[in-house]
Amino acid sequence: xxxxxxxxxxxxxxxxxxxxxxxxxxxxxxxxxxxxxxxxxxxxxxxxxxxxxxxxxxxxxxxxxxxxxxxxxxxxxxxxxxxxxxxxxxxxxxxxxxxxxxxxxxxxxxxxxxxxxxxxxxxxxxxxxxxxxxxxxxxxxxxxxxxxxxxxxxxxxxxxxxxxxxxxxxxxxxxxxxxxxxxxxxxxxxxxxxxxxxxxxxxxxxxxxxxxxxxxxxxxxxxxxxxxxxxxxxxxxxxxxxxxxxxxxxxxxxxxxxxxxxxxxxxxxxxxxxxxxxxxxxxxxxxxxxxxxxxxxxxxxxxxxxxxxxxxxxxxxxxxxxxxxxxxxxxxxxxxxxxxxxxxxxxxxxxxxxxxxxxxxxxxxxxxxxxxxxxxxxxxxxxxxxxxxxxxxxxxxxxxxxxxxxxxxx
Numbered sequence: 275x276x277x278x279x280x281x282x283x284x285x286x287x288x289x290x291x292x293x294x295x296x297x298x299x300x301x302x303x304x305x306x307x308x309x310x311x312x313x314x315x316x317x318x319x320x321x322x323x324x325x326x327x328x329x330x331x332x333x334x335x336x337x338x339x340x341x342x343x344x345x346x347x348x349x350x351x352x353x354x355x356x357x358x359x360x361x362x363x364x365x366x367x368x369x370x371x372x373x374x375x376x377x378x379x380x381x382x383x384x385x386x387x388x389x390x391x392x393x394x395x396x397x398x399x400x401x402x403x404x405x406x407x408x409x410x411x412x413x414x415x416x417x418x419x420x421x422x423x424x425x426x427x428x429x430x431x432x433x434x435x436x437x438x439x440x441x442x443x444x445x446x447x448x449x450x451x452x453x454x455x456x457x458x459x460x461x462x463x464x465x466x467x468x469x470x471x472x473x474x475x476x477x478x479x480x481x482x483x484x485x486x487x488x489x490x491x492x493x494x495x496x497x498x499x500x501x502x503x504x505x506x507x508x509x510x511x512x513x514x515x516x517x518x519x520x521x522x523x524x525x526x527x528x529x530x531x532x533x534x535x536x537x538x539x540x541x542x543x544x545x546x547x548x549x550x551x552x553x554x555x556x557x558x559x560x561x562x563x564x565x566x567x568x569x570x571x572x573x574x575x576x577x578x579x580x581x582x583x584x585x586x587x588x589x590x591x592x593x594x595x596x597x598x599x600x601x602x603x604x605x606x607x608x609x610x611x612x613x614x615x616x617x618x619x620x621x622x623x624x625x626x627x628x629x630x631x632x633x634x635x636x637x638x639x640x641x642x643x644x645x646x647x648x649x650x651x652x653x654x655x656x657x658x659x660x661x662x663x664x665x666x667x668x669x670x671x672x673x674x675x676x677x678x679x680x681x682x683x684x
Contacts, residue, residue: 294422301418312440331403345417357481365492376504466515473519571665576637589655606657
């Protein structure tokens with residue numbers, strides 16, 4: 275007896291499979307639409323035609339709103355509706371973290387962008403459509419992955435990687451030849467891009483498109499439209515760009531999951547994240563000289579054996595003219611000579627007939643005094659403490675910096 279088995283296929287299941295395939299195709303095409311403008315040749319052309327680029331992004335927004343079937347990420351949490359406020363506050367905090375050190379250190383410079391009324395309008399019209407379309411595509415891709423794929427986390431991770439890659443200038447990256455330059459570029463550019471996109475993915479996954487657009491919109495509009503911008507060192511700029519987005523992403527994730535915990539535990543968690551953020555901010559500001567005492571890394575052996583290469587000296591900032599006149603022979607001062615920061619001991623104090631002072635300096639380990647006298651405007655502060663060896667990484671990175679003419683090093 276011959277038995278034949280016929281497998282029947284449910285029409286609803288087949289329809290569901292076809293829809294899921296369509297969602298994957300739609301998401302893939304949208305991601306391709308993000309990748310294409312990031313290609314080197316097209317990217318150059320887009321910079322020359324900003325309104326064409328804005329039209330391109332607006333068309334994509336229209337397609338997602340009115341043509342493609344809209345998908346939703348299956349995250350049900352009452353906290354998600356408050357994430358727009360987190361996006362707003364996060365953007366303001368991020369700007370403050372960068373701007374406040376620039377104010378205190380007097381490291382503010384004119385914006386390289388057109389900040390006239392027409393320039394601001396053009397910048398806004400080019401920024402807002404681009405970030406809105408990209409974050410909508412991020413959301414649609416996440417929703418498609420959650421709806422159709424088994425390995426959802428892997429898909430979300432890969433989508434975030436793609437959103438990072440389209441922001442990288444590979445021409446600049448491939449032109450780097452030295453490890454030091456690569457380290458600086460990674461710290462100031464690559465890692466902040468990755469950190470920012472992690473935060474954007476957290477915003478989009480838990481709160482939708484709007485929180486992400488609000489956060490990135492505030493930060494980019496400030497950068498492109500504000501007439502004065504902070505000119506921070508690459509280390510501080512990179513540290514803020516890496517640490518804040520990661521800490522803030524952790525804070526938001528924990529806050530979303532906190533609905534399963536007691537309210538008292540929620541408050542405790544919020545306080546801990548706030549304290550962590552404040553400590554990280556205070557440390558960053560301390561490193562760049564916002565406070566009365568700041569650190570400075572010693573790169574040479576000119577002050578051996580008291581201060582060795584790789585040691586960090588704590589410097590009390592000189593803030594008024596009276597403190598300059600109180601300096602005396604034997605004090606160790608931190609001063610500028612060109613673009614180099616030097617720490618040497620005062621050998622003699624000179625005062626002319628008009629009462630103007632200047633200082634002759636010498637490294638303890640040098641055979642002769644420095645050729646040029648130090649003027650009051652060049653003095654940053656006096657050394658109050660030596661902390662051994664904690665600046666070795668900076669020593670490695672800056673070890674090849676040229677010592678300015680007139681300052682003897684051994």
